[in-house]
Amino acid sequence: MSTFAQTMMRVIRRNGQADVSVVTTAQPEQEREQIEGPAVEIAPNDPLVAFLQSAGGPVEVDKLDLDSPAVTALREAGVALVVPLVSQGELIGTLNLGPRLSDQQYSTDDRKLLDSLAAQAAPALQVAELVRKQAAEAASRERIEQELRVAQLIQQNFLPRQLPDLPGWQVAAYYKPAREVGGDFYDFIELDDGRVAVVIGDVTDKGVPAAMVMAAARSVLRSAASQTSSPGEVLQRANDLLCPDIPERMFVTCLYAVVDPASGRIRFANAGHNLPFARSSHGAVELRATGMPLGLLPGMDYEEVEAVLAPGEALLLYSDGITEAHDTEREMFGTSRLGENVVGGDRDLIDGVLTSLQRFTGSGWEQEDDITLVTLRRTGGAAPTGSSDELHVSFCVDSTPGNEREAMTRVAEAVAGLGLAELRLERLKTAVSEAAMNAIEHGNQGRSELPIEIDVDAAHGVLCVRISDTGLAGPVASAEVPDLEAKLDGLQKPRGWGLFLIEQMVDELRTYDADGRHTVELVVNLRGETDGDS
């Protein structure tokens, strides 16, 4: 039996290499001198496979009448007897024996012994094969997980740990890697002159290679930023530095913007990255600048563009992980859907965008790529002390009844930094609400497709809020003092307080018609007046 045991061991080990393989072993009589013949491969589509599967016991090769390359190979290898190893109807392997040394045929007892051996060996072999496969798969999974962890570690290590402190701005960032980490990154670089560079980028490819290139791109950008404050030049230098080292077929898209917190000026250049959205009074606008991705070709130029964000306006930088997210019908989230979210008037852009994405993809969505969002919102008051005197904010609301409240709230936000006393602010709010309601209900006849425009300007101690409509109400009579007695006695309708109230709430009320628009201008003196005046 020791010979058989040894033979079995060999079968298991050899069989690990192919689905069906053939092993010749030594003859049972020759315990000490085992002769191992050459292995014979049986192709999966060879007729011998089907034959052995249903043979039900050892098969003499000489008696086989099959048009089979495997039979020919077995004969050439000197195999006399093939014992099929079948488990659960499947041919796991074969035990091949040469002719008996004694020149006799294999006896019935021999065959019985071989048959019972095969019956036990086959399932054992099958189990061993399964165990081996699972172990290999587990090892490979572990290797992939390990690689993912490394990629995540590299990437997270190079993302900013905190947001920059920009006076008069709200900065927010959101970053969520996909399971198989993509190459997204963002960065804030504080420049010597008080400005801050905001960087967002995306490396092609995923996993460790992308994370390594991301780390390189980040340092190259930082080093270029220390040499010049021009966004176009930073990208040009970063490109030239990256080109020699970046692996073939990899590149980096990147948007680089320098923000001046005091003036709201944003200078930016773009290396093939998604265009950022600016949210202004005119809706969501894509800020366009052209340039090639980094790392493709040296010596590239990058267009430099400037935009100004007024108080209340915001900028959204993002990566394609959001616009290229798919819903269950394989439709993409897309740029225009993102733009709709930007214009939505939602104060927290990131929350709004993520909520909309969640609604779009539905639950159970597996994130396909990294998602990165960076927002910069210029708040109403540039200076926390409220001493700032200059302001320009414009926005629109559509003519839906009730939107006068939206107009009122947004004007109040815009002037928050002007240091208006509380009662004066309340009066301004009432005036804005009344004027906006007139514009919505009369000037635009409540037609929701017609916007009312609101401009808030402050300079030299005077605040002007202009509210304009399409003038459908015709010329508006000047404010009369309502006759309360007549109204109480039922001689007049109880209404008609709007214009009178507005006039009482502000220092000056002007109205004018130009270019097909009717405008009400509310003027408030910012200096030398306190709550006591009415």
Added chain:
Amino acid sequence: MATAELQARVRDEDGSVAIVLTGDIDGRAEAALERAYGEVAASGAVLLDFSGVSYINSTGIALIVGLLARARKNGQTLSARGLSQHYRQIFEITRLSDFMTIVDDEEDKA
């Protein structure tokens, strides 16, 4: 600012009846005010409690003028309590305060 449709609850207070208002007094407040006034039409003195009101617009003023007109017709007296300083000024500017007593509030709200 969140908008809130007006709630008007009628409450008996020693000697008079109060309509306690919570929410915004604008065009949407008409039904609630009508309902509440219907309940107090027989009372001699009605107190409007504005403590829970943070927004009144000109349509709301018109609704209050309408209430005041009916109260006068019915020989009722109308008074107001809990107005913020801002709306108290508006009641003065519109001369509503000439026709209804403005009850001093314990605290001045802006």
